[in-house]
Amino acid sequence: MKSDGSPLALFKRRSALKIFAGTGLFANAASLALAQFRVEVSGVGMTQMPVAIAPFRGEAQSPQKIGSIVKADLERSGMFRGVDAAGLVADENTRPDLASWRQKGVDAMVTGSVSPLADGRFDVRLRLWDVVREQDLGGQSYTVSKADLRLSAHRVSDFVYEKLTGERGIFSTRIAYVTKSGQRYTLWVADSDGEGAQSALSSPEPIISPAWSPSGAQLAYVSFESRKPVIYSHDVASGKRRLLANFRGSNSAPAWSPDGSQLVATLSQAGGSQIYSISLNGGDPRRLTQSSSIDTEPTFSPDGRTIYFVSDRGGSPQIYRMGPTGGSAERVTFSGTYNISPALSPDGRWLAYVSRVGGGFKLHVMELSTGAVTAITDTSADESPSFAPNSRLIVYATQQQGREALMTTTLDGKIKARLSGADGDIREPDWGPFHR
Amino acid sequence: MKRFSSSLISSLVLAATLVACGSNVKLQDVPVEDKSAGFSQADADAAAASRGVAPVQIGASDASLAGPANTTKIIYFDFDSYVVKPEFQSVIEAHAKYLNANKSRKMAIEGHTDERGGREYNLALGQRRAEAVRRALGLLGVTDAQVEAVSFGKEKPAVSGFDEASMAKNRRAEINYR
Numbered sequence: 001m002k003s004d005g006s007p008l009a010l011f012k013r014r015s016a017l018k019i020f021a022g023t024g025l026f027a028n029a030a031s032l033a034l035a036q037f038r039v040e041v042s043g044v045g046m047t048q049m050p051v052a053i054a055p056f057r058g059e060a061q062s063p064q065k066i067g068s069i070v071k072a073d074l075e076r077s078g079m080f081r082g083v084d085a086a087g088l089v090a091d092e093n094t095r096p097d098l099a100s101w102r103q104k105g106v107d108a109m110v111t112g113s114v115s116p117l118a119d120g121r122f123d124v125r126l127r128l129w130d131v132v133r134e135q136d137l138g139g140q141s142y143t144v145s146k147a148d149l150r151l152s153a154h155r156v157s158d159f160v161y162e163k164l165t166g167e168r169g170i171f172s173t174r175i176a177y178v179t180k181s182g183q184r185y186t187l188w189v190a191d192s193d194g195e196g197a198q199s200a201l202s203s204p205e206p207i208i209s210p211a212w213s214p215s216g217a218q219l220a221y222v223s224f225e226s227r228k229p230v231i232y233s234h235d236v237a238s239g240k241r242r243l244l245a246n247f248r249g250s251n252s253a254p255a256w257s258p259d260g261s262q263l264v265a266t267l268s269q270a271g272g273s274q275i276y277s278i279s280l281n282g283g284d285p286r287r288l289t290q291s292s293s294i295d296t297e298p299t300f301s302p303d304g305r306t307i308y309f310v311s312d313r314g315g316s317p318q319i320y321r322m323g324p325t326g327g328s329a330e331r332v333t334f335s336g337t338y339n340i341s342p343a344l345s346p347d348g349r350w351l352a353y354v355s356r357v358g359g360g361f362k363l364h365v366m367e368l369s370t371g372a373v374t375a376i377t378d379t380s381a382d383e384s385p386s387f388a389p390n391s392r393l394i395v396y397a398t399q400q401q402g403r404e405a406l407m408t409t410t411l412d413g414k415i416k417a418r419l420s421g422a423d424g425d426i427r428e429p430d431w432g433p434f435h436r
Numbered sequence: 437m438k439r440f441s442s443s444l445i446s447s448l449v450l451a452a453t454l455v456a457c458g459s460n461v462k463l464q465d466v467p468v469e470d471k472s473a474g475f476s477q478a479d480a481d482a483a484a485a486s487r488g489v490a491p492v493q494i495g496a497s498d499a500s501l502a503g504p505a506n507t508t509k510i511i512y513f514d515f516d517s518y519v520v521k522p523e524f525q526s527v528i529e530a531h532a533k534y535l536n537a538n539k540s541r542k543m544a545i546e547g548h549t550d551e552r553g554g555r556e557y558n559l560a561l562g563q564r565r566a567e568a569v570r571r572a573l574g575l576l577g578v579t580d581a582q583v584e585a586v587s588f589g590k591e592k593p594a595v596s597g598f599d600e601a602s603m604a605k606n607r608r609a610e611i612n613y614r
Binding site: 138139140141148151174189198199200201202203204205206208209217223224225226227228229234236237238239241248249250252253266268271272273294296297310312317338340341354356361383384428435 | 476486487488489490491492493494495496497544546553554555556557559560561563564567580584585586587588589591592612614
């Protein structure tokens with residue numbers, strides 16, 4: 001936990017009182033089925049701050065239940081436990097009976113309102129209260145179109161998260177994912193909770209490996225629409241696509257450099273699967289690996305100085321790293337015989353990957369400074385991990401009760417949430433960057 | 437309590453003003469001047485404008501063209517292997533003969549895997565299978581001008597099912613004339 005910023009003292013105070021956050025409220029796999037969307041948060045965390053979020057005045061009549069979305073966001077982060085405030089009638093101008101909420105063990109409280117404006121837009125307001133010190137921590141107001149009401153709820157969550165943790169919230173960020181429904185594949189762009197999905201690409205052939213550009217304006221992905229895998233860069237807002245790699249054979253596993261100037265990818269043009277860098281300004285791709293084995297799934301470290309990748313040069317797939325222009329590679333994973341799908345946290349501290357354990361495929365997290373590895377899921381069909389831009393959460397695909405699902409998890413695996421999303425088999429998530 | 441009182445008063449004053457004006461504008465339409473800690477107006481519009489998603493639809497791809505008659509187009513592989521087994525040599529020979537006799541025909545060898553394992557690594561394994569078939573054809577004189585080895589990895593299984601018999605049917609290379 002960070003040690004600066006007075007609101008964080010609330011975390012420490014509450015931990016010191018040894019209140020167990022999860023008792024009775026979040027037994028494993030507790031399901032909170034809300035009318036509008038399915039939120040399933042499971043796990044017990046001892047350092048979750050209890051926060052009461054009052055229903056926003058006016059939300060019952062509005063298209064979006066702002067308070068519910070905020071509560072789900074904060075719970076999914078793993079840092080907060082939502083305390084029921086269903087009966088409370090309040091808005092951003094109401095000072096709650098903070099002493100009484102303090103008695104109930106609540107550390108912070110959110111009140112607010114959502115009001116329709118004459119021009120069809122909505123005015124969303126909130127105020128955040130420090131219940132322990134009985135202080136107003138500030139408020140915010142947003143004027144948004146109806147289409148952006150959900151986004152405004154996520155911005156409320158970001159505001160609350162940032163005030164209380166000192167860290168940037170990720171709730172206004174977007175994720176991309178792919179669904180397969182019948183014979184149709186769709187690439188979706190959705191809110192960080194999987195909701196509000198909009199189709200970016202719909203195709204009769206598979207789409208895999210979506211990768212957000214550092215600016216968040218584009219998605220690179222592999223499309224099989226021409227009956228071989230090729231890499232496109234796709235401007236999400238305009239739908240304009242650019243064919244980046246259609247070399248002889250298969251083109252796949254695109255990943256952006258942190259400065260957005262190049263893509264690294266796996267090309268088979270020289271025979272076998274090898275890693276190349278492709279400048280977005282054109283020109284021939286530059287080969288980075290020189291092995292006769294499979295080298296694939298390249299991904300840059302956030303400082304751009306290292307490329308992590310998968311290679312079976314040692315006999316089975318393991319994760320290695322090399323410099324940004326190739327050269328000698330150093331092995332990174334040593335446990336198990338099958339380690340793939342590396343993902344680096346934006347703060348550079350963590351490596352997430354999938355490891356085959358006893359026939360199942362399980363998400364693992366390695367602390368890079370020590371090499372310590374932890375398996376963080378109970379499922380055994382995990383795929384495609386991707387970090388949130390604040391490095392605090394990982395989104396991944398898995399199967400639960402035979403159905404494909406997207407999940408988020410805290411890095412210690414303690415708090416997990418199943419994301420709702422578009423219909424169909426759901427896979428290949430990638431978490432987008434902060435908005436600039 | 438002081439803060440609460442001042443915002444209550446300002447709300448009441450505002451309400452009184454609007455009633456007095458006889459305006460139809462809702463109370464909430466007027467920005468409230470709030471004196472308490474850090475209440476600020478956020479500009480959501482700029483961020484919202486950049487969040488549009490334009491949908492792109494792709495139509496169906498062209499159907500495969502005919503190749504040599506009465507010749508199977510599928511070669512199966514053992515688990516974790518990309519060796520073309522001897523029992524498929526006659527298939528290789530039939531297609532090589534056809535391609536050598538019809539120099540304008542082009543075909544793709546599409547490598548596939550069963551569903552176990554990661555998508556990208558399986559794409560590379562499927563590529564190995566396709567290239568093994570390409571090399572076998574190459575030994576019989578077929579050049580790259582007529583053949584491209586590509587992979588579908590685990591994305592297009594021939595049969596669903598996690599029993600060994602089903603998975604064996606997915607470990608394959610398919611020959612597709614284009």
